[in-house]
Amino acid sequence: MRSDRDNPFRIAQEQFDRAAALLELPDNVREVLRVPQRELTVRFPVMMDDGSTRIFTGYRVQHNLGRGPTKGGIRYHPSVDIDEVRALAMWMTWKCALVNIPYGGAKGGVVCDPAQLSSGELERLTRRFATEVAIVVGSERDIPAPDVNTNPQIMAWFMDTLSMQQGHTINAVVTGKPIEVGGSLGRNEATGRGVSLMVREWARRQRRRLEDLRVVVQGFGNVGGVAASLISALGCRVIAVGDASGGYLCRNGLNIAEMRRYAAQHPRRLLEGYSAPGVERIDNRALLETPCDVLVPAALENQITDQNAERIRATLIVEGANGPTTPQADEILEERGIVVVPDILANAGGVTVSYFEWVQGLQSFFWNEQDVNHRLEQIMVSAFEQVCDLADRRGISLRLAAYLLAVRRVADANLIRGLYP
Known part of the structure; x- marks a missing residue:
């Protein structure tokens, strides 16, 4: 059981609250953005190689849909829990906004140890999990991708399962796929x-x-x-x-x-x-x-x-x-003069090229690796410059500057769209 101190969702909310306060966001916008919009918990059976049946628990969380369909990886790990997935979905929202791609944030996970599963068991687990979360994912709704302990093969099984249910191939329903079935050059790196x-x-x-x-x-x-x-x-x-x-x-x-x-x-x-x-x-x-x-x-x-x-x-x-x-560590590092390039900027390369893969899949028109890497570099360097310039102007950390830019963009999208109904 996680303590409240190291609970990743509490940490994600604390980081958001600090940025929201500096941005002076209206209370109603803060309330919307500090919690996920949708959460799905599934418990599903998988037949093991020895003929027995095991029940696994999985999650898919969509944090915010204000800027477009949601995007986020699926991780397989023994420590996965709902608060971890909530935090990761929220961080994905800020990450997508920071590099200015038209996604909201999502994340998924299954509580398992892939090292203890055979290839056949891993495939059956993936296909059953894909079926369970099919009610919330889709190429224009929520597009999964690889994360910790998942890979292109797992994404191929995921895509194939959803394609079989629809009766035709849906390339854009996941990213991080093998090149042979619609993946993008440069995505793995x-x-x-x-x-x-x-x-x-x-x-x-x-x-x-x-x-x-x-x-x-x-x-x-x-x-x-x-x-x-x-x-x-x-x-x-x-x-x-x-x-x-x-x-x-x-x-x-x-x-x-x-x-x-x-x-x-x-x-x-x-x-x-x-x-x-x-x-x-x-x-x-x-x-x-x-x-x-x-x-x-x-x-x-x-x-x-x-x-x-x-x-x-x-x-x-x-x-x-x-x-x-953690936020407490951030304060110590800042006092010591150690610079931190935050996760929502530093590791945004994956979701950026996932966006490229999604666009290529929707168009059925594919780019060469040089084009992919060049476009990635342009987006990442531009985002880095924006964050550094804001941090220098306001005398704040790179993390806080990144959050101010990202949260502002998401808040603006929600304010412009208004409240339905």
Whole structure:
């Protein structure tokens, strides 16, 4: 059971309340925006390989529909609960508004450990969950995507299930699909690419040489692994990375390409068992506290709290994960002069290219990877500049500046549309 202190939905509401107060939003608008518009909880049976039946719990939450259909990933994880999904849906609303794409925020999840499920069990779970939430999703209503422990194959099963129910293929009902069934080039790398762009743009504004930056990345999946690879390609020295198996440290710099190959060969274990000359094993607590220039938390929420914020020894934090830093930790980091590029900006690359994929699916007209990456870079760099400029003008943190921009856009949409009936 989560305490109120580390409850992600309470954290999301606290972040919103601070921005709403500075924006002087009317009370009726605050009440609408601080809670989800729709929530669906489902409990569904899945036949296991041994012939037994297990009941799983899943969620789909739609936070706000003021700017368009809702958008958000589906995660499979043992710790998924309704408050986590509520928070993630709210953060998605702000994220979409910040990069100015026409979506509201949603999120979904199933309480399970995919590492303990066979491929057949995972497929049956996905297809049944897709059927259960079909009443609220659709290409013009709510478009799911991959998240923690889900991938393009799971999105393909999800799309196929809904397509079979309609009797024709619906490419745009999910994003993050394999290229062969309507996915977008560049989608798998998009979130990590956005993170790397934030590192590059911060270094440019600070007149720091990329080659001088030491980087630590927590998480080595689709976000952390890609981010580490692209940050390394920029010329930075990635000195530590970590996943569920622990941390891997080499002060002279890790061979990220080699580690990515190892993780690809062990998709269920990722880096577990990896070793190389000069690489030291550390725990995840020590990983976050490793002295560095840039820290990228790209795992789960609530990683940097008031319990460890005083020991963080980074100049810049780029939030690859959703909600990795608590409000109490934010205050400590700000007092210490540590800059945080917030999640709703730093990891918006994934939803941005998901938007591109959705548009391509609706049009049945597809772009090459160079076009996708160029459009992504334009949107991410523009959003970063807007946030930094507002933060500089008002003397506030990047997180608060990002929230002021995003919440204002969503509030304006709701005010302009009015209240029905």
